[in-house]
Amino acid sequence: MSGLPLVALVGNPNAGKSALFNALTGARQKLGNYPGVTVERKSGRLSLPDGRPVELVDLPGTYSLDPNSPDEQVTRDVILGRQEGEKRPDALVVVVDASNLDNHLRFALELIALGLPTVVALNMVDLATRDGLELDATILSRELGVPVISTVAVRKRGLDHLRQELDGLMSGAPAPYTTKPARDFDAVRKEARRIARAAIVRETPSRRLTAAVDRVLLHPVIGFVILLALLFVMFQAVFSWASAPADMLEGWVTALGEAVTNTLPPGIVHDFLLQGVVGGVGAVIVFLPQILILFFFILMLEATGYMARAAFIMDALMARVGLSGRAFIPLLSSFACAVPGIMATRTISDPKDRLTTILIAPLMTCSARLPVYGLIISAFIPARTVGWGVGLQGLVMFLLYVFGIVGALIAAWALRLTVTKGQSSGFLMEMPKYQWPRPQDLLIGLWQRAVIFLKRAGTIILFTNIVLWVLMSFPKAPDGVRQSEYSIAGRIAGGINVLVEPIGFNRDISLALLPSMAAREVAVSAIATVYAIDAEDDVEALDKGLGERLQGRWTLATALAFLAWFVFAPQCISTIAVTRRETAGWKWTGFMIGYLFVLAYAAAGVTYWTAVAAGLG
Amino acid sequence: MRLTDLPLRQPAYVDLIDWSALSPSEGQRLREFGLCEGASVEALHHGGFLGKGPIACKVGRMTIAMRRNHAAAVTVRTGPDGAGAENEA
Numbered sequence: 001m002s003g004l005p006l007v008a009l010v011g012n013p014n015a016g017k018s019a020l021f022n023a024l025t026g027a028r029q030k031l032g033n034y035p036g037v038t039v040e041r042k043s044g045r046l047s048l049p050d051g052r053p054v055e056l057v058d059l060p061g062t063y064s065l066d067p068n069s070p071d072e073q074v075t076r077d078v079i080l081g082r083q084e085g086e087k088r089p090d091a092l093v094v095v096v097d098a099s100n101l102d103n104h105l106r107f108a109l110e111l112i113a114l115g116l117p118t119v120v121a122l123n124m125v126d127l128a129t130r131d132g133l134e135l136d137a138t139i140l141s142r143e144l145g146v147p148v149i150s151t152v153a154v155r156k157r158g159l160d161h162l163r164q165e166l167d168g169l170m171s172g173a174p175a176p177y178t179t180k181p182a183r184d185f186d187a188v189r190k191e192a193r194r195i196a197r198a199a200i201v202r203e204t205p206s207r208r209l210t211a212a213v214d215r216v217l218l219h220p221v222i223g224f225v226i227l228l229a230l231l232f233v234m235f236q237a238v239f240s241w242a243s244a245p246a247d248m249l250e251g252w253v254t255a256l257g258e259a260v261t262n263t264l265p266p267g268i269v270h271d272f273l274l275q276g277v278v279g280g281v282g283a284v285i286v287f288l289p290q291i292l293i294l295f296f297f298i299l300m301l302e303a304t305g306y307m308a309r310a311a312f313i314m315d316a317l318m319a320r321v322g323l324s325g326r327a328f329i330p331l332l333s334s335f336a337c338a339v340p341g342i343m344a345t346r347t348i349s350d351p352k353d354r355l356t357t358i359l360i361a362p363l364m365t366c367s368a369r370l371p372v373y374g375l376i377i378s379a380f381i382p383a384r385t386v387g388w389g390v391g392l393q394g395l396v397m398f399l400l401y402v403f404g405i406v407g408a409l410i411a412a413w414a415l416r417l418t419v420t421k422g423q424s425s426g427f428l429m430e431m432p433k434y435q436w437p438r439p440q441d442l443l444i445g446l447w448q449r450a451v452i453f454l455k456r457a458g459t460i461i462l463f464t465n466i467v468l469w470v471l472m473s474f475p476k477a478p479d480g481v482r483q484s485e486y487s488i489a490g491r492i493a494g495g496i497n498v499l500v501e502p503i504g505f506n507r508d509i510s511l512a513l514l515p516s517m518a519a520r521e522v523a524v525s526a527i528a529t530v531y532a533i534d535a536e537d538d539v540e541a542l543d544k545g546l547g548e549r550l551q552g553r554w555t556l557a558t559a560l561a562f563l564a565w566f567v568f569a570p571q572c573i574s575t576i577a578v579t580r581r582e583t584a585g586w587k588w589t590g591f592m593i594g595y596l597f598v599l600a601y602a603a604a605g606v607t608y609w610t611a612v613a614a615g616l617g
Numbered sequence: 618m619r620l621t622d623l624p625l626r627q628p629a630y631v632d633l634i635d636w637s638a639l640s641p642s643e644g645q646r647l648r649e650f651g652l653c654e655g656a657s658v659e660a661l662h663h664g665g666f667l668g669k670g671p672i673a674c675k676v677g678r679m680t681i682a683m684r685r686n687h688a689a690a691v692t693v694r695t696g697p698d699g700a701g702a703e704n705e706a
Binding site: 102 | 647648649651661662663664683687
């Protein structure tokens with residue numbers, strides 16, 4: 001807690017709250033969690049006109065103080081001063097969408113009634129104008145009894161004015177705090193409607209750009225085809241756009257390794273840095289471009305308003321497996337990482353719906369699997385096209401994602417019939433207006449993801465690699481015996497190998513399986529470390545890329561089985577930890593780990609045996 | 618006529634909502650979306666391959682999506698007398 005005055009940014013979903021938050025705080029944001037719950041806490045620092053700093057916290061969007069899901073509950077608790085680990089805000093900035101006044105004013109009235117110093121940001125006035133609406137902020141301010149500032153967050157309009165008003169509010173004596181019971185819902189609604197009518201100066205028939213676009217994008221057939229095409233382009237882009245920056249990063253890692261070799265005398269420190277640190281972590285870092293491209297697409301889909309359309313299109317399909325279209329959004333986020341995906345299930349109100357979504361979220365191919373898929377695909381799948389400019393490697397990648405999705409749908413269906421049986425929940429959702437996202441907002445989002453990834457690489461991945469390097473380097477193998485087999489890690493892997501040999505896994509894979517529980521990417525760095533250690537005295541082997549070395553040691557059947565394993569395996573401690581926290585115990589977490597391991601084993605086995613039978617072994 | 622039967626893009630008004638057909642939280646969410654007796658409503662899109670999917674409709678100035686079983690709880694009417702309800706609300 002910073003000890004600074006706290007201002008909360010609150011409003012309906014789709015009121016443009018996050019854009020306003022970004023415009024007010026810039027890139028100086030802090031991401032964290034509220035204690036005890038996994039709702040993300042986003043805060044930043046804002047300077048008032050006289051230079052006084054204020055902490056601004058961006059609360060999850062909600063429609064009223066009557067929460068319908070766990071994240072809306074946080075908003076209510078913070079505003080009422082009941083949230084653990086957060087002091088009661090000193091002032092509120094209520095964000096309302098200018099083109100949806102009747103609706104957003106109802107919540108604003110509810111908030112103003114609390115008696116906290118409040119300023120209303122009449123946001124997205126430009127879009128209201130596009131829709132043929134002209135509003136008078138002065139009338140609105142008089143009717144509401146609090147200052148009202150017209151803002152266009154995406155163009156930074158009205159921000160100085162907003163800061164000035166906050167300054168005025170924060171200088172007054174602290175307001176008496178009331179939680180007077182809200183008036184009857186219908187009475188507040190009518191009041192909101194009356195005020196909205198009064199504030200509207202002119203209203204011409206709107207151009208309905210959104211409705212026109214929706215005719216195409218929500219079309220039962222065309223819309224579905226477009227959604228599939230979008231996802232396909234996304235996965236192709238992850239492969240093709242990333243290759244140039246990834247090669248550049250790889251060049252830097254190699255140069256760094258050479259620098260270590262040139263500056264340090266041969267010995268244990270040299271080996272440790274080269275094999276354990278540069279080799280291991282470097283093998284993961286080169287996947288940063290792919291991960292950022294994936295996040296770019298997901299942030300774009302969210303910011304443009306398309307994500308809600310995707311949920312609409314998917315609802316009919318999701319309903320067949322007992323879920324709602326709303327579950328599609330956390331599942332799509334899980335393509336980036338299951339941890340935020342599982343956290344995003346907090347917007348699902350039905351508990352069984354939510355539990356099912358959590359249980360299948362790890363089946364979505366997260367970005368940590370990209371390094372693994374990337375390595376194996378580039379080593380074993382030829383880089384040629386299969387026609388129409390579609391690359392074979394990208395196609396295989398796409399298929400791996402499809403297997404994850406189909407597996408998830410079947411799992412959801414089976415779970416809903418058995419362990420999470422219950423009445424199917426509904427699908428009620430707002431479809432926001434389409435908007436062109438502001439590049440700065442996308443950049444801030446990408447920057448935050450890059451920092452999180454690099455932190456992972458610098459902490460958990462580095463640490464796991466160091467432990468692994470030690471376990472693999474000692475005791476020293478006598479001549480003629482492979483170090484990776486003779487070492488402590490090699491002996492442990494030997495034990496695991498008995499279990500996974502039937503599904504085509506070799507000792508390299510057995511060795512990588514355990515540390516990859518810490519983070520999936522470690523599978524790649526672990527294999528890289530194995531080869532670096534084994535190749536210690538073999539200068540020629542060191543010059544070869546990791547992929548080339550794999551080709552010499554793995555069969556295609558083994559490689560495919562390894563990919564199939566990674567589609568289903570319940571890995572990564574972070575996912576398990578967040579599942580435990582979200583399901584409040586080990587019961588469902590244990591269940592999830594169990595069923596995913598069984599699936600992974602079966603899938604790898606079937607893949608291997610089929611491939612061997614087809615003569616690929 | 619039920620909202621499920623309302624032809625696409627024909628402006629109408631909500632006549633009656635059978636709140637008992639909705640769970641308390643669903644009813645609350647619909648009210649928060651502005652769906653109430655007298656509100657203007659217009660069906661925009663039917664989702665799903667056979668039109669069995671959710672319905673997207675405009676309520677006031679907002680577009681919302683709901684499943685058919687929920688939409689069936691909403692009775693709407695078209696015609697001139699609806700305008701009176703709109704202004705009174």
